[in-house]
Amino acid sequence: METEIPVRDIMARPVITIDSEVDVMKAAKKMFSANVGSLIVIHNDRAMGIITERDLVGKIVARAADPKGVKVGEVMSSPLITVDPDISLSDAAIKMLKSGVKRLPVISGEGMLVGIITDTDLVSGSASIGMGEILSHLIEMHRDSVHFEEQRETIRGICERCGQISDSLEAVNGELLCWSCRDGNK
Numbered sequence: 001m002e003t004e005i006p007v008r009d010i011m012a013r014p015v016i017t018i019d020s021e022v023d024v025m026k027a028a029k030k031m032f033s034a035n036v037g038s039l040i041v042i043h044n045d046r047a048m049g050i051i052t053e054r055d056l057v058g059k060i061v062a063r064a065a066d067p068k069g070v071k072v073g074e075v076m077s078s079p080l081i082t083v084d085p086d087i088s089l090s091d092a093a094i095k096m097l098k099s100g101v102k103r104l105p106v107i108s109g110e111g112m113l114v115g116i117i118t119d120t121d122l123v124s125g126s127a128s129i130g131m132g133e134i135l136s137h138l139i140e141m142h143r144d145s146v147h148f149e150e151q152r153e154t155i156r157g158i159c160e161r162c163g164q165i166s167d168s169l170e171a172v173n174g175e176l177l178c179w180s181c182r183d184g185n186k
Contacts, residue, residue, distance in 0.1 A: 011114070020042065160175045
């Protein structure tokens with residue numbers, strides 16, 4: 001019988017945070033310098049939201065807004081979807097899937113931010129605990145977030161149809177295909 005691993009065993013800490021009153025430009029610079037894709041937004045020493053790269057692109061760049069004139073609290077995603085440090089990885093993964101989020105702040109019973117767990121953390125921590133179905137859902141969730149429009153950019157990798165390594169993969173109907181499989185698809 002496998003033992004469930006608690007979130008506390010693989011969560012990242014300390015969590016990189018930013019105050020809700022800081023402008024978005026400073027938040028973007030902090031994300032870049034810390035090499036992270038999100039910041040937990042703090043107000044009065046409490047976690048109240050999250051700002052992600054997607055928020056920056058969709059709510060600032062796509063709208064041509066001035067990042068110096070917009071406060072983090074105005075564009076953050078809120079309320080936070082969180083987990084307790086003692087919840088199991090499989091329960092955290094299920095919560096992530098049902099909520100459609102890729103990051104879960106970890107909040108202690110006292111309401112304090114103690115860590116963060118991401119979908120990547122779950123993938124790396126799940127190999128030892130047999131979470132095949134949850135992993136496949138996480139992979140599918142990521143696959144759905146990539147939009148393959150009629151691009152003809154070629155990349156190196158493994159063909160999703162035949163499994164062969166190719167230097168000229170192209171996205172066709174949501175699949176990365178080698179030249180041979182693309183020719184058979186047309």
